[in-house]
Amino acid sequence: MHGLRASTVVLLIAVTAFLAPAPSIPAVAGPADPEPVSLVTLSVPDAAAMERLVASGADLTERVRPQADGSVRVDAVLTPSQLAALPEGVTRAAGQAPRAAREATTATQQDQVVVERAVWFKSRDGYFLSVEASSSAAQAATLTVTWQGRRGTTGRAEMIAYVDAGAYLGHQFSTPVPAADQPQRITVTSTGGGKADARVKEWPDGERPDHTGRGYQKDFVTQYMPPAQLNERIKALHRQFPKLTDLIALPYRTNGYRRHAQALIGTPPGAAVVITSAAYGSEGGNDLSVELVTPGTPNQPLRVTVNGKLITVSLATDGSGAAVSTAAQVVAAVNAVPGIPVRASLYRTDPGAGVMAPAPAVQLDDFLNAPADVSRAPAQVLALRIGERRDGSRTGVLAYSQEHAREWVTPLVTIEAAERLLRNHARDRATRRLLERTDIFIVPTVNPDGANYSFYDFNSQRKNMTNHCPAQQSDPALRNTWGVDVNRNYAVGSLTDGYFGASANCQSGTYAGPGEHSEPESRNVIWLAQKYPNIRFAMNVHSYGGFFMWPPGAYKLDGRVTLPRPTEQELAYFLRSARTIEQAIAAERGTVIWPQQTGPVTDVLYSAAGNSADELWYDYGVYGWDFEVGADLWNPATGTWEGVGFQPPFEEGHAEAMEFASGLISLIGIAADYRER
Numbered sequence: 001m002h003g004l005r006a007s008t009v010v011l012l013i014a015v016t017a018f019l020a021p022a023p024s025i026p027a028v029a030g031p032a033d034p035e036p037v038s039l040v041t042l043s044v045p046d047a048a049a050m051e052r053l054v055a056s057g058a059d060l061t062e063r064v065r066p067q068a069d070g071s072v073r074v075d076a077v078l079t080p081s082q083l084a085a086l087p088e089g090v091t092r093a094a095g096q097a098p099r100a101a102r103e104a105t106t107a108t109q110q111d112q113v114v115v116e117r118a119v120w121f122k123s124r125d126g127y128f129l130s131v132e133a134s135s136s137a138a139q140a141a142t143l144t145v146t147w148q149g150r151r152g153t154t155g156r157a158e159m160i161a162y163v164d165a166g167a168y169l170g171h172q173f174s175t176p177v178p179a180a181d182q183p184q185r186i187t188v189t190s191t192g193g194g195k196a197d198a199r200v201k202e203w204p205d206g207e208r209p210d211h212t213g214r215g216y217q218k219d220f221v222t223q224y225m226p227p228a229q230l231n232e233r234i235k236a237l238h239r240q241f242p243k244l245t246d247l248i249a250l251p252y253r254t255n256g257y258r259r260h261a262q263a264l265i266g267t268p269p270g271a272a273v274v275i276t277s278a279a280y281g282s283e284g285g286n287d288l289s290v291e292l293v294t295p296g297t298p299n300q301p302l303r304v305t306v307n308g309k310l311i312t313v314s315l316a317t318d319g320s321g322a323a324v325s326t327a328a329q330v331v332a333a334v335n336a337v338p339g340i341p342v343r344a345s346l347y348r349t350d351p352g353a354g355v356m357a358p359a360p361a362v363q364l365d366d367f368l369n370a371p372a373d374v375s376r377a378p379a380q381v382l383a384l385r386i387g388e389r390r391d392g393s394r395t396g397v398l399a400y401s402q403e404h405a406r407e408w409v410t411p412l413v414t415i416e417a418a419e420r421l422l423r424n425h426a427r428d429r430a431t432r433r434l435l436e437r438t439d440i441f442i443v444p445t446v447n448p449d450g451a452n453y454s455f456y457d458f459n460s461q462r463k464n465m466t467n468h469c470p471a472q473q474s475d476p477a478l479r480n481t482w483g484v485d486v487n488r489n490y491a492v493g494s495l496t497d498g499y500f501g502a503s504a505n506c507q508s509g510t511y512a513g514p515g516e517h518s519e520p521e522s523r524n525v526i527w528l529a530q531k532y533p534n535i536r537f538a539m540n541v542h543s544y545g546g547f548f549m550w551p552p553g554a555y556k557l558d559g560r561v562t563l564p565r566p567t568e569q570e571l572a573y574f575l576r577s578a579r580t581i582e583q584a585i586a587a588e589r590g591t592v593i594w595p596q597q598t599g600p601v602t603d604v605l606y607s608a609a610g611n612s613a614d615e616l617w618y619d620y621g622v623y624g625w626d627f628e629v630g631a632d633l634w635n636p637a638t639g640t641w642e643g644v645g646f647q648p649p650f651e652e653g654h655a656e657a658m659e660f661a662s663g664l665i666s667l668i669g670i671a672a673d674y675r676e677r
C-alpha cells in the first residue's frame with residue numbers, strides 16, 4: 001500500500017543530493033550524529049493514544065485518515081528509537097486498512113439515519129463517490145451505502161464512524177470510493193434498522209473559473225527553490241513591474257541560519273561532556289578546538305587553559321599517574337574559567353560520574369552544510385505587494401507559504417501566482433480586473449532559516465532553527481529536533497490558553513515555543529494584518545494531504561470545546577468560496593479536493609493550537625484559509641489512494657504548484673467580488 005511512499009523517500013534523497021552539496025556524513029554514525037528519520041504511517045486507536053503520541057514529541061504530518069475501526073492513521077516523521085518506543089496503543093500501520101469489527105448492533109429501537117452530504121466527483125482517474133451521514137445510534141451503528149448510477153451501474157461500500165477526541169462526528173468513507181460511472185442515487189442502511197435515501201450531487205460544482213484569454217501565460221517554476229532564490233524571484237518581479245508592486249521587508253529578522261558550534265567529548269552517557277561555543281559557528285565558534293590531556297605525572301590537579309583557539313583540559317591524576325577527573329568535574333572546571341569562549345555541560349540527564357579519558361583535539365562544529373554563499377545572518381522576510389492601487393482602498397489578500405520548512409512545494413504556489421498576476425496584467429482582462437480591485441501580499445517563505453536547514457542539512461525539518469532547549473536536550477545528536485513550530489506559535493486558541501495540538505516539549509514536532517509570538521516568523525505574519533487592515537482574506541499554504549480548511553482550528557480536549565464556530569452565514573460563505581476555488585484547482589489536472597477534507601480544521605483534520613489562520617480570523621476578522629497542497633494520488637493498480645510526501649519528484653511538485661496557484665488566483669477573484677457587509 002505504501003510502496004509509492006517508500007520510493008518517495010528514496011527520491012527525496014536523490015533530489016536533495018542534486019540540489020545540495022553532499023554533506024559530510026561520517027562513515028560510522030557516532031553519538032554526536034542525529035538518528036536518521038523516515039516517513040511512516042501510524043495507527044492510533046483513540047484520542048488518549050493521540051494525546052500520548054503528541055506529548056511524546058512525535059513529528060506528525062497533516063495526512064490523517066480515519067479508519068473503519070474508529071482509529072486514525074497518520075503519517076509521521078520518526079527516528080528508529082521513536083519507532084521502537086511508540087506510546088501505548090500506537091502501532092505502525094500494516095499494509096491494508098483493518099476491516100470493520102462486525103458486531104451485530106443490538107439496538108432495540110430503529111436508529112435515525114441522516115445523509116449530510118452525498119456527492120460524486122470526476123477526477124483524472126474517473127468517478128468517485130463521497131458520502132457523509134449520521135446515525136442517532138452514533139458509532140454503535142454500522143452504515144452501508146448502496147448506489148445506482150448512470151447506465152445501470154451499481155455499487156456498495158461500508159462507511160466508518162469518525163470519532164475524534166471522544167466525539168462522534170458522523171459516518172463517512174475512509175477515502176472516496178471509485179464508481180464505474182456517475183452515481184445518481186444512494187441508500188444508506190444501518191445495522192440499527194434505520195435507512196435514508198438521497199440524490200447524489202456533483203462536487204465541487206463551484207462557479208467556473210474566469211476564462212482566461214488566449215495568450216494567458218503560466219508555468220513559471222522550474223525547480224524547488226531555497227529561500228535566497230525565492231527572494232531573488234520576487235525582487236526581480238518588483239524590478240520588472242515597479243508600477244504594480246512594492247517590496248516590503250517585514251520588520252522582524254529571523255534568528256538566522258546559524259548555530260553555536262559544538263563537540264561531544266568522551267563516551268556517553270556517563271563519561272561525556274558537551275562543549276558549546278558562545279559565538280555562533282560562523283562567527284568564530286567553528287574555529288575553536290578542545291583537547292583532554294593527561295599531564296603524565298602523578299597527583300596533578302585538574303586544569304583548564306585557553307591558548308588562542310585551543311582549549312586544553314589537563315585531567316587530574318592519582319598517585320599512579322592515571323586520569324581521575326569525572327565528567328562533572330571537567331564541566332565545572334571549564335565553566336569556572338573567566339572569559340572562556342565556550343560552555344560545558346553534562347550529557348543529557350546523566351550526573352557525569354564517569355571518569356574522562358584523554359581525547360585528542362576536536363574542532364567544534366555548527367554542523368551546517370549549506371555553501372558559504374548561503375547567508376548565516378538573521379534573515380529579512382520579504383513580502384511582494386501586488387496591485388494597481390496599493391493605498392489600502394482595495395480588498396487585501398495575504399498569501400503566505402512555508403511556515404513549515406520541509407513543505408518545498410508551497411513557496412512555488414505563491415511564486416507561480418505572483419508571476420501569473422504580473423505577467424498577464426497587460427494581456428488578460430480577467431487578470432487586470434483582479435489587480436484593479438485587490439491588494440495582494442505574497443510571502444513566499446515565512447521560515448527561511450528552517451527552509452535552508454531543510455534544503456542543506458535535514459530534509460524533514462518542519463520548525464524554525466531557534467533552539468529553546470535546555471542544555472540536557474542540546475547535545476549535537478539532537479540538533480534535528482530543535483526549533484519552534486511556527487504554526488503553533490500564535491496567540492489565539494493557543495497551548496497556553498489550554499487548546500490541544502501543540503506541545504510544550506522543545507523537541508516536539510509541534511513545539512509551541514516559550515510563549516505566544518516568541519518567534520519573529522509568527523510576529524511578521526501578524527504585523528502584516530495589523531499594518532494593512534484592508535487585508536480581509538488570507539491563504540496559509542501547507543503540504544501535504546489535499547485539504548482546504550478554515551476556522552475553527554483548535555479545541556480543548558476536555559469536552560472537545562472548539563473556538564467559537566463562525567456564524568451559519570459565514571460558514572456558508574467559506575464553503576461556497578471553497579467550492580469555487582476547488583473548481584479552479586480541479587481545472588488544472590483533474591485533482592479534486594475531497595468534500596470530507598473541505599471544512600473547518602477541527603472537523604476535517606485535527607486540533608492545531610495556536611495556528612495563524614485562527615488568529616487572523618478571531619483577532620483581525622480576516623477570512624483565514626489553509627491549503628494542504630499535495631492531494632493523494634489514486635493508484636488504479638492497487639485501488640488505493642497514496643500520499644505524495646513533502647518533497648515529491650519535481651514533476652509532481654510542479655503539478656501541485658500549478659493547480660494550487662490556480663486556486664489562489666481564484667481566491668483573489670473572490671476577494672475582487674467581496675463587499676463589506
Ligand SMILES: [Zn+2]
Nearest residue numbers: 404407542543
Ligand atoms: Zn505545514
